[in-house]
Every structure is written in structure tokens, then in C-alpha cells.
Amino acid sequence: MKVFMIGEAANHKDKLAAFLTTACDIVPLPREAAHSADFDSAIGPDDVVVSLRFSRKGMAAPDFRLLHVPGAGLDGIDMASLPAGCHVCNVFEHEIPIAEFVLAAMLNWEIRLDALRASFTTDTWSDTYRARVPHGEIHGKTLGLIGFGRIGRTIAQRARAFGMRILAVDQFATDTGGLADAVLPPDRLPEALGAADFLVIACPLTEQTHGLIGAAELAAMKPTGVLVNVSRAPIVDEAALHDALSRGVIGGAVLDVWYGYPAGAEDRVPPSRFRFEDLPNAVCTPHSSAWTTQLPERRYAFIARNIDRLAADEPLLNVVRTPIPEPTSEPSPGPEEMSLS
Numbered sequence: 341m342k343v344f345m346i347g348e349a350a351n352h353k354d355k356l357a358a359f360l361t362t363a364c365d366i367v368p369l370p371r372e373a374a375h376s377a378d379f380d381s382a383i384g385p386d387d388v389v390v391s392l393r394f395s396r397k398g399m400a401a402p403d404f405r406l407l408h409v410p411g412a413g414l415d416g417i418d419m420a421s422l423p424a425g426c427h428v429c430n431v432f433e434h435e436i437p438i439a440e441f442v443l444a445a446m447l448n449w450e451i452r453l454d455a456l457r458a459s460f461t462t463d464t465w466s467d468t469y470r471a472r473v474p475h476g477e478i479h480g481k482t483l484g485l486i487g488f489g490r491i492g493r494t495i496a497q498r499a500r501a502f503g504m505r506i507l508a509v510d511q512f513a514t515d516t517g518g519l520a521d522a523v524l525p526p527d528r529l530p531e532a533l534g535a536a537d538f539l540v541i542a543c544p545l546t547e548q549t550h551g552l553i554g555a556a557e558l559a560a561m562k563p564t565g566v567l568v569n570v571s572r573a574p575i576v577d578e579a580a581l582h583d584a585l586s587r588g589v590i591g592g593a594v595l596d597v598w599y600g601y602p603a604g605a606e607d608r609v610p611p612s613r614f615r616f617e618d619l620p621n622a623v624c625t626p627h628s629s630a631w632t633t634q635l636p637e638r639r640y641a642f643i644a645r646n647i648d649r650l651a652a653d654e655p656l657l658n659v660v661r662t663p664i665p666e667p668t669s670e671p672s673p674g675p676e677e678m679s680l681s
Contacts, residue, residue: 341651344383346391347371349410352636356390359644362651364388371604374416377401385425388647393603396421406650408643412490414660415545415572428661429646433638434630435494438542438570441629443498445568445594446483446538449623450476479503484536486552487543487571488513488523495540496520507532510543533560538568545572555580564591570629573597573612582614585621592621596629 341364345353350368357366373379374393383389385403392409393416394401403423409416409430422428448454452475459468483499485492488510496506496519506520509532515523524532529552533539539561543549553567554577561567567590569576578599584590598611617624646656 341365341647342367342382342384342387343647344369344373344379344387344389344391344404346373346389347393349390349392352410352640355636355640356644359641360647361644362648364647364651371602375603388650390643392416394418394421406647406656408646410639410643413544413572419661422661424664426661427650427656427659427663429656429658430660431639431642431658432490433642434635435490437630437632437635438491439494439498441596442495442540442568442570443502445623446478446481446499446566449538449566449592449594450478450481478538481505481537482507482535484532484539485509485520486529486532486539486541486575488515488520489542489544491570492540492542493517493519495542507535529557530560533557533565534562536561536565538566541567541569541571541575543571543575545575549575551575551577553577553581555583558584558589561590563589566590566592566594568594570596573599578612578614582612582616582619585616585619588621592623594623594625596625597627601627 341362343356343364343366345356345366346369353366353368367382369379374391375395377396377399380402383402383404385405387404388406388408389404390408390410392411394407395418397418401421401423404426406427406429407417407422409428412430412432412434414430417428419428456475461468479502482505483496485496485506485508488496488508492508492510496508499506500519508515508520508523509526509529510523511526513523541553552575558567558580567576567581573595581593585593595616599613600609600611602609616622642657646658649656
């Protein structure tokens with residue numbers, strides 16, 4: 341068995357090797373291998389591919405046994421491009437740092453620690469002290485969560501400790517742990533928008549959620565409301581968000597996910613059609629909310645366990661697609677076999 345690690349995943353070759361108990365060759369491949377057939381001849385039917393992205397537009401993909409996504413999001417995977425006999429699994433472990441990032445973003449928005457630090461000098465201390473401006477608190481604020489899965493629940497746990505009121509919007513979730521004050525169905529999204537001091541996007545990008553937050557939804561928010569996106573940028577309409585921030589329709593935004601990403605090692609692409617970083621009420625970060633020193637170790641330990649399970653023919657964990665069975669040709673039923681109901 342070989343394990344092909346594509347793009348950024350290849351940087352963690354040694355971590356994966358340290359956790360594997362199955363003897364296998366680990367082969368790093370460049371980012372381009374996610375979308376190019378140039379490296380496919382090396383991949384065999386018993387092999388594993390580890391990649392955040394995979395597509396073969398107009399080309400047949402090689403047979404391989406498992407695609408393991410080293411993250412939770414599947415929007416970079418073209419399922420139709422995968423061989424029929426391939427399992428697809430993903431991995432989480434990012435809910436902890438993302439929740440810490442969201443709490444830090446909300447706390448910083450209210451406390452303005454950077455501005456407080458910048459205002460302090462020995463020479464101006466006396467005047468600064470006498471004229472200091474009160475800052476806010478997140479205690480008592482309302483947190484709206486769009487999505488109440490692993491990330492949403494982990495954020496809610498921490499926000500609850502700070503005394504926040506929590507409204508979640510989720511089609512499937514039920515709050516059995518008392519983490520939210522209410523879990524609302526999607527048709528009650530306007531209720532959450534109007535109540536939220538902070539609106540956090542924590543749902544996956546799907547056909548249903550693409551453009552979920554547009555001009556009308558942003559206008560329904562409080563004029564002081566802050567949108568925090570740590571999921572996928574296209575869940576929020578790009579032009580509508582820039583317009584709402586530019587005109588002060590909402591108070592601000594913390595944006596960690598973007599509309600454009602480099603696909604190759606030498607690509608230069610803008611993160612958006614608009615320069616959000618030039619807006620005084622936008623905090624822009626480079627998709628780093630989950631990017632901690634501890635995250636890869638947890639993720640690749642999990643991926644190693646799944647590869648070991650694959651080698652031992654044991655059930656895999658976090659399966660999002662099983663092999664597609666080949667169609668069988670059976671004779672058409674005779675008249676006596678056909679249902680009359």
C-alpha cells in the first residue's frame with residue numbers, strides 16, 4: 341500500500357508516519373496533483389490519497405481505495421471524479437482552535453485590546469488615564485450560530501461560560517445538552533439575524549447554503565451586529581457583504597475564509613474581488629482560525645488510525661462516501677412476479 345499526500349498534506353508526511361502501524365510507502369505530491377492526471381500512473385487500486393481537493397474534469401481517475409480528506413470540508417472534492425470503489429473519509433479536530441478564535445475575535449471586538457495598548461505611553465499616561473474610554477463586554481450579548489454541528493457546539497460551550505445568550509439555526513440539530521437558548525429551524529433565520537450581536541457562520545458550504553447570507557439578511561441584522569465567518573466565504577454573498585460594511589449597514593465583520601485560493605505553488609490570486617482589508621470595520625485573517633501547532637498532530641493521528649483500519653479490513657471512521665456498488669444485470673420479472681399494488 342502507498343499513501344499519496346497531496347499539496348499541504350505532504351508537509352505532514354513525518355507526522356503520519358509516526359502514527360502509522362501499517363507498513364506503507366508515503367509519497368508526497370505537489371498541489372497540482374489534486375487536479376492533474378500527470379501523477380496518476382503511480383497510484384494503484386490498493387492505495388490511499390490524502391488531499392483537501394480532488395477533481396478530474398473530463399478524465400478518468402485512477403483506481404484507489406481511500407480518499408482521506410485532512411479536514412472536514414468536502415467542497416474541494418468532486419465526488420463524480422472519484423473511482424467507484426473508493427471510500428471517502430474526513431477528519432475534524434479543528435473545532436477547538438476555531439472556537440478559541442471566535443471567542444478571541446468577539447472579545448477583541450468589545451475590548452479593543454490593540455487600541456488600548458496603542459494608546460498607552462509613559463509620556464501621555466496621566467492624560468490617557470483621565471480620559472480613558474470604556475470598552476464593551478461580551479457578557480449578556482447574543483451570539484447567533486448558523487450551524488450547530490461540532491464547531492457550533494464547541495463555540496457555544498465557550499460562549500456560555502462568558503455569559504452569552506445563544507441562538508442556533510440548524511435544520512437537523514437538537515440541543516440536548518442545554519448549550520443554546522434556542523435551536524431554530526432555517527425558516528426562523530430572520531429571528532436570529534435580528535437578535536444577534538455576533539453572527540457566526542459555522543455551517544458547511546452546500547447548494548442550500550451557498551449565498552445564504554445576502555443583502556436582505558445583512559439588512560436584517562442589527563446595525564451594530566458583527567458577522568464572523570470561519571466556515572466558507574461563499575455562504576455570504578461577496579458583493580452584498582462589502583456593500584453592507586462600506587455603508588455601515590452592519591457594525592463589522594471578522595473574515596477568516598475567502599472567495600479565491602491558490603491552486604498551485606506559484607499561483608497569485610486575490611482573496612476577493614473587493615479589498616475588504618481596506619475597510620476600517622473589517623478584520624481580515626488568512627484562513628488561520630484552525631491553524632494551530634497542535635491541530636496537525638491530532639488530525640494525522642486520526643488519519644493513521646483509519647489507514648490502519650483499512651489495511652486490517654476494519655470499519656472506517658468518519659465515512660462520508662462508501663464505494664458505489666457495480667450495477668447488476670438481472671432478468672426482468674415475469675408477469676407473475678410483478679406487483680399489482
